[in-house]
Amino acid sequence: MQDIEVGDLIRYRLLEIERATRRILDKVKGTRLKSPYEEAIKEFLGKNLTSLSRILERLSKGDEITKLKQETLSKFVDYIRAESDYLFGVIEDILSQEAAAELYYFLDFYVDLLVNKKIVENSPMIVIIKGYEPKTYPFPIPSLLLSLLSPENSLLSPNESLWIIEVPVKVESNIFEWTILLHELAHIIEDKLRIVDSEFGRSYKIEELERGNVNAMDYYHCKEYLCDYIALLLCGPVWFFMLYDLYLTPTYRLPYTHPEWPSRAMVLKGRISDFLNNIKNATIKNTTSTKVIERLTKLINSIEQLELKTVYHKPPQLDNILNNVENKLVNLSFKLSLEDLLNCIHDLARFKPYISKRPYIIGKKEEELKDEDIDVNVIVNAGYLIYRLNLFDKEIQEYFRHDEYKMKSEFMYLVTECVRSARIVMLAKQALLS
Amino acid sequence: MEPHINDLEYKRQEMIEFEPVYVQRFNSYMVVKGLLIYSICGIDLHSKGMRYRNSLLIRSAIKWLNEFVEKRNEDYLSMLAKAEEGANLKEGLLDLLKKVLSILKDKERCTDEEYERIYNNLKNLLDKLTSLNREVEEKILARYRSRGSYKV
Numbered sequence: 194m195q196d197i198e199v200g201d202l203i204r205y206r207l208l209e210i211e212r213a214t215r216r217i218l219d220k221v222k223g224t225r226l227k228s229p230y231e232e233a234i235k236e237f238l239g240k241n242l243t244s245l246s247r248i249l250e251r252l253s254k255g256d257e258i259t260k261l262k263q264e265t266l267s268k269f270v271d272y273i274r275a276e277s278d279y280l281f282g283v284i285e286d287i288l289s290q291e292a293a294a295e296l297y298y299f300l301d302f303y304v305d306l307l308v309n310k311k312i313v314e315n316s317p318m319i320v321i322i323k324g325y326e327p328k329t330y331p332f333p334i335p336s337l338l339l340s341l342l343s344p345e346n347s348l349l350s351p352n353e354s355l356w357i358i359e360v361p362v363k364v365e366s367n368i369f370e371w372t373i374l375l376h377e378l379a380h381i382i383e384d385k386l387r388i389v390d391s392e393f394g395r396s397y398k399i400e401e402l403e404r405g406n407v408n409a410m411d412y413y414h415c416k417e418y419l420c421d422y423i424a425l426l427l428c429g430p431v432w433f434f435m436l437y438d439l440y441l442t443p444t445y446r447l448p449y450t451h452p453e454w455p456s457r458a459m460v461l462k463g464r465i466s467d468f469l470n471n472i473k474n475a476t477i478k479n480t481t482s483t484k485v486i487e488r489l490t491k492l493i494n495s496i497e498q499l500e501l502k503t504v505y506h507k508p509p510q511l512d513n514i515l516n517n518v519e520n521k522l523v524n525l526s527f528k529l530s531l532e533d534l535l536n537c538i539h540d541l542a543r544f545k546p547y548i549s550k551r552p553y554i555i556g557k558k559e560e561e562l563k564d565e566d567i568d569v570n571v572i573v574n575a576g577y578l579i580y581r582l583n584l585f586d587k588e589i590q591e592y593f594r595h596d597e598y599k600m601k602s603e604f605m606y607l608v609t610e611c612v613r614s615a616r617i618v619m620l621a622k623q624a625l626l627s
Numbered sequence: 628m629e630p631h632i633n634d635l636e637y638k639r640q641e642m643i644e645f646e647p648v649y650v651q652r653f654n655s656y657m658v659v660k661g662l663l664i665y666s667i668c669g670i671d672l673h674s675k676g677m678r679y680r681n682s683l684l685i686r687s688a689i690k691w692l693n694e695f696v697e698k699r700n701e702d703y704l705s706m707l708a709k710a711e712e713g714a715n716l717k718e719g720l721l722d723l724l725k726k727v728l729s730i731l732k733d734k735e736r737c738t739d740e741e742y743e744r745i746y747n748n749l750k751n752l753l754d755k756l757t758s759l760n761r762e763v764e765e766k767i768l769a770r771y772r773s774r775g776s777y778k779v
Contacts, residue, residue, distance in 0.1 A: 248683070257672055257682050265671045268753065272664045275768060276657060282771025330650040333657075380647075398702075399648040413648075448646050 199266070200259035206270055207258070210277050211249035217284055218242040226287075227294040229301055230318045237318065237355055238284060241334060245277070279333055287357065292321040292365050295609055298616050299371050300358075302569045303378060303427050312522060317356055317381050321374070324359035326445055329377040331356055356381050361445075368609045369577045372424060372432045379423035380416075388518055389415050392510045402449060411508035413450040418460050418508075422515050425461050429527035430468060431574045433461045434581065437496050456505045458496060464515065468529070469493050475531060482535045488582040527570055537575035543586040544604070547572055547611050548618075568615040576608035645770050653767045656760045659706050662691045663753040666724070667746065669731045674742035678733060685731050692728040696721065710755035723748060 221238045228234055252258060261269065300319065307313045332355035358377045364370040383389065390396050393412050401409035424432045439445065440454030447453065462469070473490050477483050540547045579585060580601065593600035669688030679685040695703065699721070708716040727745060729735040737745075757764075 251683055255683060257677060257684055260675050260677065261668060261671050264750075265667055269664055269668055272660060275764065276661075278768055278771050279653075279657075282768075285771075328645075328647050330647045331654075333650075333654055396702075398705075399652055448648075450646065450648055 199263060203258055203266055203270060204253045207249050207253040207273070210273060211246050211253065213281060214242050214246040214249065214277070217281055218246065220288055221284065224288045226320065227291055227297060228320050229297055230316070230320070233318050234287075234320060234355060237332075238287075241280070242284075245280070249273075276333075283333060283357070286322050286324075287320050290322045290324070292323050292360060295368075295613065296321050296360075296365065296371060296374060298613050299368075299569070300374050300378060302612075302616050302619070303375060306427070307382065310522075313382060313385060317385075318354070319356045319358060319378075319381070321358045321360060323362050323365060325361055326359070327361065327364070327373050327377055328359045329356060329380045330359075366605075368573070368605050368612065369431075369435070369580055372428050372435055372573065375424040375427045375432065376420050379420035379427075382423060383416060383419055386518075386521070388514055388521070389419060389510075392514045392517070399450070410449075411510065414452045415508050415511055415514050417451050418457065418511055419514055419518060421457050421461055422464060422518060423522065425464065426519075426522055426527060429529045429570050429574050430465055431570075431577045433458060433465060434492065434496075434577065436461065437492075437499070438581070440499070452506075455499045458499060459505055460507075460511070460515075462496065464519075471531060477535070479535075481539060485535060485538055485578070485582075485584055488584065489578065492582065529570055529574060533571045534575055534578075537571045538579055538584060541572070541575055541604075541608065541611070542579050542584050542589070544589055544607060546607065546614070547575070548614070568619065569612055572608060572611045572615060576604070576611075580604060645767060649763055649767060652760075653763050655702060655706055656756070656763065659703050660753065660756060660760075662695055662703075662707075662724075663749055663756065665691050666727050667749045667753065670727060670742060670746050670749065673731055674737075674739070674746070679731060689728065689731050692724055692731070696725055696728060707752065707756065709759060710752045720752075 218239060221235055221242065225231070226234060258266065300321070304316050304319070308316055334354070358374060360370075360373065360377075364373060389412060392415070393408070397406070397409035397412040399409075402413055421432065421436065436454055436458040440458060443454070472486060473493060475486050477486055537547045585600065585604070589600065593603075665684060665688035668684040669682075672682050672685055677685060679689055704717050704720065707720055711720055723745070726735070727749070730737050730745070
């Protein structure tokens with residue numbers, strides 16, 4: 194008598210999870226995502242949820258559940274519950290906490306760049322959600338539940354994956370923090386290229402770091418240094434300056450897997466010393482630009498002072514890893530001329546939208562696309578420096594003299610719009626050239 | 628040494644958060660746990676006369692065991708090995724999984740005592756695995772369970 198009651202209860206439990214699965218499936222179908230991969234993501238989620246729903250239905254209708262020992266049954270149901278809670282939780286986050294569409298305009302520019310330069314084969318499926326700390330992790334595929342319905346899909350290495358990038362709410366509304374998305378994107382690239390794993394000859398588990406294994410610490414730190422470097426290659430010095438600012442105003446809690454901010458800034462400094470020296474040694478006749486160079490030099494000098502204060506443990510494998518990635522991503526390296534940067538600063542500081550002055554040269558596709566790559570970078574770097582070094586035009590500052598906050602907000606809108614326009618122009622040019 | 632890592636005697640409570648490395652560990656744990664749960668269900672049902680032709684759970688266990696035995700993913704095996712005590716951990720575990728697979732595929736006959744012994748071995752492994760990863764499981768699921776939705 195007691196066995197029959199428990200069996201029925203278990204069926205009921207499974208049916209409840211199955212019903213929740215269908216409810217979330219309906220929600221997936223009815224929710225508009227901002228991600229440019231919306232269709233693919235919804236199809237992916239739908240496939241997972243449908244498989245889960247079918248298996249739960251079949252299990253709850255069959256009699257094998259009732260034949261299991263009670264202790265087996267309790268372990269089985271506990272497992273299904275844990276897996277479904279996790280799966281539903283992540284899907285709920287995707288559906289209800291997705292970040293603003295503008296973040297995708299920005300990120301997608303760089304994803305396209307990676308695909309165009311053949312660094313990755315296809316655009317990874319990415320969804321950006323609002324959370325507490327920046328982080329990136331793969332969507333948990335309920336592989337064991339898919340196993341029976343998709344025998345071709347490997348459980349241990351699933352064919353497709355959806356990446357979730359989590360960023361704090363404040364990032365969404367501040368374009369100058371969007372570069373952090375590129376560090377997160379780099380983690381996805383790193384996962385595909387496995388550069389750190391191949392240098393170390395193996396991967397290290399977090400438990401090894403917890404036990405105090407220095408190699409494990411180096412391994413995790415190298416991953417972070419590498420992702421910083423990829424972000425730098427993608428967007429230019431703005432990421433380097435950002436790291437310095439994150440050190441000055443410690444905004445994020447750094448887990449043990451990450452090196453300290455000054456060490457990270459120091460590693461990048463070594464990689465863009467040519468660009469920084471060019472700035473410091475620039476001879477500009479224009480008075481406005483001279484002021485910009487002076488302030489920029491002051492910032493660079495302050496960062497260089499950091500070197501003296503930093504107790505920096507450099508993983509022995511780091512140079513090889515960064516040189517290796519430099520060779521692999523040679524086509525990617527940011528191209529930011531000082532002239533373009535100063536022109537853009539000149540326009541944006543006067544609240545004038547920046548438009549590339551480069552001509553369209555249909556027929557010289559290769560050359561044309563290389564030129565287009567830089568537009569968004571010029572805008573983001575110039576915008577950040579104006580904001581950070583207070584390079585606003587005197588008349589603009591005078592106009593907003595009673596409301597500096599409004600001036601900075603308007604400026605962020607302006608830069609966001611310029612990035613968006615640059616992206617659209619780039620797409621239009623690509624379409625014309627295709 | 629970095630200022631925040633110079634004391635490598637880390638404080639466990641501070642370490643375990645919803646960090647990608649722990650999400651990764653949790654995902655691996657769920658895969659290994661799935662293998663054991665389905666193997667336990669499979670052996671339990673097989674001992675009661677059910678066969679893979681008429682059992683979804685036995686077929687699922689076979690699928691899992693096939694992949695584990697054939698692909699021999701070292702990360703998963705290491706995680707499983709931590710839940711075992713004794714010499715030749717990985718080989719011993721692989722032998723156990725191969726034996727379970729062979730039984731579920733009806734390639735090997737088994738006495739009641741053997742069923743019981745294998746069942747207990749798997750159950751002990753599962754209990755140890757669960758206890759080793761309890762903290763990670765609780766922390767990761769807390770993010771979702773504390774909202775109170777879809778709790779069944």
